[in-house]
Amino acid sequence: MDGWWKKNPFYVEYMVHEATALFVAAYAIVLLVGLVRLGQGLEAWTGWLEAMKSPLSIVFHLALLVAIAYHALTWFKLFPLTMPPIVVNGKRVEPNVVVSTGWTAAIIASLALLGIVWRIAA
Amino acid sequence: MEIYKADVVIVGGGGAGLRAAIAVAESDPSLKIALVSKVYPMRSHTVAAEGGAAGVKREDDSFDYHFHDTVGGGDWLCEQDVVEYFVQQAPVELTRLEHWGCPWSRTADGHVNVRPFGGMKIQRTWFAADKSGFHILHTLFQTSIKYPSIKRFDEYFCVDLLEEDGRCQGVVAIEMGTGEFTMIEGKSVILATGGAGRVFRESTLGGIVTGDGMALAFRHGVALRDMEFVQYHPTCMPITGLLFTEACRGEGGYLVNKDGYRYLQDYGLGPLSDKPKNKYMELGPRDRLSQAFWYEQQKGRTIEHPVMGSVVHLDLRHLGEAYLHERLPLIYEMAETFMGIDPAKEPIPVRPGVHYTMGGVCVDGKCETSLPGLYAIGECASVGIHGANRLGSNSLTELLVFGKVAGDEAAKRAKSVAPGNSASLLKQAEAAEQRVMALRTKSGGTERIADIRKDMVKSMEDGCGIYRVEETMQATCDKLGQLRERFKNVKLDDNSSVWNTEWLNAIELDYQLDVAQAMAHSAVNRKESRGAHQRLDGPDGAYTKRDDVNFLKHSDAFYVPGAAPRITYGDVKITKSPPAARVYGAEGEKADQERKASNV
Amino acid sequence: MSEQKVIEIEVLRYLPESDQAPRSEVYKVPFTDDMSVLQGAQYIKDHFDGSLTFRWSCRMAICGSCGMMINGIPKLSCETFIRDYYPNRITIEALANFPIEKDLVVDLSGFIEKLEAIQPYIIPKEPRTVEQGEYIQTPAQFAEYIQFTSCINCTLCYAACPQVGLNPEFIGPAAIALAHRYNMDSRDGGQAQRMELLASEDGVYNCSAVGYCSEVCPKHVDPGNAVNINKINAAKDYFLRFLSPKGGAK
Numbered sequence: 001m002d003g004w005w006k007k008n009p010f011y012v013e014y015m016v017h018e019a020t021a022l023f024v025a026a027y028a029i030v031l032l033v034g035l036v037r038l039g040q041g042l043e044a045w046t047g048w049l050e051a052m053k054s055p056l057s058i059v060f061h062l063a064l065l066v067a068i069a070y071h072a073l074t075w076f077k078l079f080p081l082t083m084p085p086i087v088v089n090g091k092r093v094e095p096n097v098v099v100s101t102g103w104t105a106a107i108i109a110s111l112a113l114l115g116i117v118w119r120i121a122a
Numbered sequence: 123m124e125i126y127k128a129d130v131v132i133v134g135g136g137g138a139g140l141r142a143a144i145a146v147a148e149s150d151p152s153l154k155i156a157l158v159s160k161v162y163p164m165r166s167h168t169v170a171a172e173g174g175a176a177g178v179k180r181e182d183d184s185f186d187y188h189f190h191d192t193v194g195g196g197d198w199l200c201e202q203d204v205v206e207y208f209v210q211q212a213p214v215e216l217t218r219l220e221h222w223g224c225p226w227s228r229t230a231d232g233h234v235n236v237r238p239f240g241g242m243k244i245q246r247t248w249f250a251a252d253k254s255g256f257h258i259l260h261t262l263f264q265t266s267i268k269y270p271s272i273k274r275f276d277e278y279f280c281v282d283l284l285e286e287d288g289r290c291q292g293v294v295a296i297e298m299g300t301g302e303f304t305m306i307e308g309k310s311v312i313l314a315t316g317g318a319g320r321v322f323r324e325s326t327l328g329g330i331v332t333g334d335g336m337a338l339a340f341r342h343g344v345a346l347r348d349m350e351f352v353q354y355h356p357t358c359m360p361i362t363g364l365l366f367t368e369a370c371r372g373e374g375g376y377l378v379n380k381d382g383y384r385y386l387q388d389y390g391l392g393p394l395s396d397k398p399k400n401k402y403m404e405l406g407p408r409d410r411l412s413q414a415f416w417y418e419q420q421k422g423r424t425i426e427h428p429v430m431g432s433v434v435h436l437d438l439r440h441l442g443e444a445y446l447h448e449r450l451p452l453i454y455e456m457a458e459t460f461m462g463i464d465p466a467k468e469p470i471p472v473r474p475g476v477h478y479t480m481g482g483v484c485v486d487g488k489c490e491t492s493l494p495g496l497y498a499i500g501e502c503a504s505v506g507i508h509g510a511n512r513l514g515s516n517s518l519t520e521l522l523v524f525g526k527v528a529g530d531e532a533a534k535r536a537k538s539v540a541p542g543n544s545a546s547l548l549k550q551a552e553a554a555e556q557r558v559m560a561l562r563t564k565s566g567g568t569e570r571i572a573d574i575r576k577d578m579v580k581s582m583e584d585g586c587g588i589y590r591v592e593e594t595m596q597a598t599c600d601k602l603g604q605l606r607e608r609f610k611n612v613k614l615d616d617n618s619s620v621w622n623t624e625w626l627n628a629i630e631l632d633y634q635l636d637v638a639q640a641m642a643h644s645a646v647n648r649k650e651s652r653g654a655h656q657r658l659d660g661p662d663g664a665y666t667k668r669d670d671v672n673f674l675k676h677s678d679a680f681y682v683p684g685a686a687p688r689i690t691y692g693d694v695k696i697t698k699s700p701p702a703a704r705v706y707g708a709e710g711e712k713a714d715q716e717r718k719a720s721n722v
Numbered sequence: 723m724s725e726q727k728v729i730e731i732e733v734l735r736y737l738p739e740s741d742q743a744p745r746s747e748v749y750k751v752p753f754t755d756d757m758s759v760l761q762g763a764q765y766i767k768d769h770f771d772g773s774l775t776f777r778w779s780c781r782m783a784i785c786g787s788c789g790m791m792i793n794g795i796p797k798l799s800c801e802t803f804i805r806d807y808y809p810n811r812i813t814i815e816a817l818a819n820f821p822i823e824k825d826l827v828v829d830l831s832g833f834i835e836k837l838e839a840i841q842p843y844i845i846p847k848e849p850r851t852v853e854q855g856e857y858i859q860t861p862a863q864f865a866e867y868i869q870f871t872s873c874i875n876c877t878l879c880y881a882a883c884p885q886v887g888l889n890p891e892f893i894g895p896a897a898i899a900l901a902h903r904y905n906m907d908s909r910d911g912g913q914a915q916r917m918e919l920l921a922s923e924d925g926v927y928n929c930s931a932v933g934y935c936s937e938v939c940p941k942h943v944d945p946g947n948a949v950n951i952n953k954i955n956a957a958k959d960y961f962l963r964f965l966s967p968k969g970g971a972k
Contacts, residue, residue: 001887007794011884014932081933082950090862161777162834164875165785220856223844223907225864225871232858256784257871264842264900276834299823328779361756364782429756456782459801460756572768615772618739621824624772 017074023067076102123551124297124304125544128156128273129536130529131293131308133280133335135159136166137255137521138500138528139314140262141215145529146536147269153536156306158275158295160330160626163263167316167328168521171255172367172452174247175518177212179236183244185209190699190717192516195241195407196480196509197653198674198701199348199694204487204506206697208516208523215522216248224261225250227449237449238372238400239515241407241706243714245372245400247515252367252452258518278304279626282554283311283338283496284547290342290496291542294554298626301619303558305551309539310495310532313339313483314525317501319352321638322476322586323579326358326365335502337633339483340640340687344491345678347504347692348481349637350645351654353512354588356411358475359460360430366453366472368514371404373449376437377411378469379423385434389414391707406706409511409654412474416588427471435469442466474588478517480508480654481644484678489528495535497528504676506695510653561632562625567613571628574605574612578631581605582638586645591659595646602639603686609635640679640687647689648673670701726752729808731762734815736822737773744822748811753804759812760788760799763826776826783940786874789881790826791815796881796938817881819890833877836893839919840901845912863908870903870948872941879935879945885928892928893919895935895945902948905955913955921956929953 005011037048051057079102080095087093130146132139135157143157159166178188188209193200216234220226226234227249238245250257266272277298284292284305292307318333319325340346356377357366371377374397379385384403387394391406391414398405415434418424424432438446438453443466446454450465457463457470483498485491485505491498499505500521507520578601585598609632616624650669651657657665675691682688705713728750736744749766757765760778767774776799777787783801790799793813804812820828850857879895880886886894901920905913920926929949936946 001884004884004887008934010934010937011932014934018930078931078933081936081944081946082931083947084951084954085947087865092865161779161785161787162830162875165777165779165787167780167785169785169874170780170782214852217852217856221844221846221850221852221909223904223909225868226856228859228861228864230861232860232863234856253784253872256874260871265844267838267841268843299829328781328785330779362781429754452784459783570768570772572772616775618737618773620738621775621827622773623775624767 013074017071020067020071023064024071027064027068072106073103076106123548123555124302125548126156126273126304126306127154127541127544128306128308129153130310130312130532131156131158131306132312132314133158133293133338134166134314134316134500134502135161135163135263135274135276136314136316136500137168137259137262137518138525139163139166139312140259140266141522141525142312142314142499142529142532143272144262144266144269145526146533147271149530149533150537151269151271153271153533155272156275156308157266157272158278158280158293158306160277160279160298160334162276163266163274164260165330166259167331168255168259168518170326170328170365171258171518172252172365173239173369173372174237174249174254174515175216175258175522176239176242176246176513176515177216177248177519178209178246179213179234179248180244180246183246187243188212188246191242192507192513193509193699194702194704195513196507196511197668197704198670198696198699199351199509199652199676201487201506201695202697202699203695207487208507208520211523211526212519215526216519219258219261219522222261222265224257227251237369238398238405239513240368240371240405240411241401241513242405242515243400247369247372249369251448252369252450255518258521275304275306279629280315280334280338281558281629282551283342284550285342285493286542286547286550289494289539291547294551296558296626298621301622303551303555305548307542307544307547309536309541310497312489312528312532313496313498313502314500315502317479317482318634318637319476319479321578321582321634321641322352323583324358324361324363325476326355326363327476332630332634333479333502333637334630334633335498336483336640337636339491339493339496339498340636340679340681342493342496343681344493344496345484345680346481346637346640347484347676347678348510348644349479349640349679350586350648350677351480351508351510352476352586352641353408353478353480353654354412354474355408355477356415356474357436357472358477359456360427360433360471360473362460363475364456364460365475365477366436366456366470367450368408370436370438370450370453371398373445374398374441375404377404378435378437379418380425381423383423385418385423386411386414389417390705390709393708401710402707407511408477408514409656410706412588413656415474425471430471431473433471433473436472437469438465439467439469478512480504480510480512481641484676488531489524490531495539497532499524499528510655558629561612561628562614562617562622567611569608569612571612571614571624571631574608575631575634577601578605578635578638582642586642589656589658590645591657592646595642598642599639599646599686602635602642606635606639636681643687643689644677644679648677674701727808728752729762729804730811731766732811732813733763733766733774733825734813735774735825736816738824751804753808755803755805757804758800759792759802759804759814762804762812763799763814775824784874786876789817789876789878791818791881796878798876798878798940801940817877819881819883819887820877830877832890833875833880833894833897836897837875837900840893840897841912841916842900842904844904844907844910845915847909847911857909859908866908867903867906870899870906870943873899873903873943873945874941876940878938878940882934882938884932885930889924889928891924893924895949898926898952899943899945899948902952917956917959920952921959926950926952926956
């Protein structure tokens with residue numbers, strides 16, 4: 001079974017999806033570190049903020065963004081597989097409707113968050 | 123050689139075999155059942171049946187109607203006492219299958235629904251979308267798992283019956299995965315091996331439908347009855363022969379020729395009406411519809427396709443996509459996958475193809491053959507309900523009704539007879555092994571089995587098609603005799619023991635040649651036209667008509683080693699329906715009313 | 723008639739009595755556009771080498787016999803067409819994740835044992851006699867399970883499932899879908915009996931939601947969905963055990 005996942009694009013997508021979960025974890029750690037720094041006082045917090053602005057950090061965050069976006073997209077794709085069927089008005093909701101609803105909700109939520117952050121920053 | 127001692131041996135794991143196994147298990151859990159099948163049971167060809175199973179269901183229907191439809195549909199060659207039992211048991215068995223989980227299609231209020239079918243006066247065909255056979259088979263297979271007394275011999279290929287003291291006492295089979303032989307003893311043996319339609323070229327049938335059980339019984343002196351009656355289903359996919367169920371027409375589909383004309387009205391099936399009407403037009407019986415195709419072709423009114431040949435159109439467009447998806451999902455998928463046609467947008471090109479063998483191993487109403495201890499059920503048997511032409515949806519019910527009968531009878535027998543003499547049975551089994559092994563190990567042959575098979579199916583199509591004449595039938599008989607000779611010179615590429623399907627195919631071909639001979643010789647000897655056996659010849663065309671004086675009789679073909687089969691004739695059991703003109707459409711309705719009036 | 727085209731079919735051969743290991747053989751097969759890959763294999767058997775071994779019967783994607791890996795993807799060879807690969811070579815191999823018996827024939831005994839183990843029959847909730855007639859099943863009740871009745875046992879989903887490859891004891895997509903089919907049937911009351919196996923070490927939690935089983939299913943059964951729904955059911959059952967004296971899963 002060694003290297004089984006390389007044999008088929010479907011498996012590759014699955015493995016990349018699973019691997020991108022590590023990026024989600026990585027970002028959670030970054031945020032956690034920020035929280036710890038905040039608790040350690042102003043100086044530590046400013047230092048963390050500065051570190052976040054470094055070009056390396058920005059490249060890292062961009063990479064995180066791409067990976068997490070991929071994870072989110074493929075995560076919604078798994079919805080019809082993993083959920084019990086949703087019945088509306090006696091009719092089963094089509095899998096692609098479930099997926100696109102998930103995507104739409106994620107995009108709207110992201111934009112809303114971006115808007116709020118933009119307003120606060122402004 | 124491996125030895126297994128069972129009480130009841132069942133050969134064939136399709137609908138009939140499984141139903142029989144369950145019947146034995148239910149009648150006495152202490153009986154040991156051996157279910158021998160050359161494929162895993164759910165691969166059996168019952169799986170491909172589409173339309174449904176007939177059984178009286180509605181208030182406005184009656185056993186009497188079902189009886190008359192069946193006997194008239196069979197052109198009065200039915201055993202009427204057996205038909206009577208059959209129609210009464212049909213709803214019982216279909217209901218039992220519902221209890222076992224068969225997902226019959228339902229009405230809005232949750233009851234089992236029924237659909238119209240060809241030659242049936244009232245709609246009485248229970249259906250599970252257009253995968254009725256599939257659901258029946260899987261329900262039976264899965265239910266059979268409940269019974270620990272059923273021991274399955276999956277992928278075991280039966281090569282002979284064991285006969286001792288004038289009774290059948292077991293079988294010899296090859297374990298396909300190893301090539302090892304096994305002797306399976308049994309006090310009763312039930313053959314449930316299905317039909318033999320693969321002796322023809324263009325058929326709806328799976329590769330496994332090779333008449334094994336028929337040939338086995340035949341070689342042991344049991345008659346093959348009414349073998350000349352082979353059903354052409356009128357709506358099959360050209361070239362492959364894959365089936366477009368009669369339910370296409372039951373649900374309202376049209377058959378039209380190259381002018382878009384519903385030609386069936388020209389063949390005693392009219393007049394046209396707006397709505398589908400039972401026993402009219404497209405809801406006529408299969409033999410008549412296939413014969414009408416032949417005439418349309420003669421008149422040059424079929425559509426000529428460069429690859430597919432002559433076809434007519436099965437038009438389902440007016441039924442609408444949603445309805446087609448609900449009622450005929452498999453048909454929809456098949457048209458799309460195999461032909462690239464969307465049946466909601468385009469008509470489907472179809473032509474007749476071989477579908478069913480009405481005849482088979484001659485049995486009485488209790489499913490017992492002339493060889494004590496040997497029973498036969500399902501398509502491999504001729505219990506007498508189909509006569510000269512089977513009505514669509516009677517055969518799935520037959521599997522259940524007579525599977526139960528044979529199971530009960532075989533169980534009764536198994537409890538009453540003493541076990542056989544194992545030593546002498548083993549000697550027989552070893553002789554059978556040597557015979558079958560010789561085919562695999564012999565050298566010096568030159569004939570490929572594919573070539574012999576090709577010549578056989580071509581010859582059967584030429585001689586035993588929808589319309590038949592003496593000359594070509596005789597040519598087929600002669601050709602089959604030659605093929606028998608050529609078969610002796612067969613050469614196999616594979617002489618290994620594990621999974622040697624070439625060897626098994628050769629044994630099948632041997633079976634097929636026997637069955638084909640029974641068909642062709644029975645056909646040439648029946649000098650009349652009845653049901654699916656239609657002739658164009660005779661002095662002044664005498665054979666083009668039904669001849670009740672000379673041929674209201676079953677034909678019985680008997681095996682003659684190394685020669686053509688011997689054909690004799692037996693009486694037909696008539697109880698309450700004397701032979702009458704077989705008419706459909708408006709004429710049929712008139713005849714029905716007259717019959718009713720005279721009965722009052 | 724169109725000009726005869728020829729396709730190369732590469733077959734993974736294995737004759738256990740003479741081959742140490744599987745080997746490839748290439749055949750040049752003339753074909754017409756209506757020919758399936760199965761017909762290609764039949765052509766080879768009829769004309770080139772009678773020892774080529776594969777299972778087949780119905781030719782119409784309902785008997786479930788003729789599954790094989792076609793260019794690495796599990797498919798029913800009867801409904802896969804040569805024209806869709808031409809002019810490239812077609813590679814056919816035995817279904818993945820099963821032991822090969824000979825050429826394209828795999829050992830299905832393990833799969834059959836799994837099917838049998840999940841008790842795939844109605845365990846009546848309320849027994850009924852034939853005289854009482856059929857059970858009533860509303861369209862909504864019917865819709866709950868009908869999709870899961872369509873499995874033809876072709877085992878393509880087992881060939882598609884990497885978890886089956888890693889743990890051959892995993893009862894796998896089709897068998898779990900069949901258990902789910904009976905659990906969801908309004909006539910059935912056997913869910914608790916089936917739960918033991920579904921929640922066992924070889925049960926639903928082997929699945930990591932790859933989802934390829936549902937992708938390759940030729941009958942749109944969506945076995946992956948059945949497996950995942952039963953993860954939820956098994957979890958519910960587990961927690962209900964603590965609450966109910968008799969255990970969960972009614």
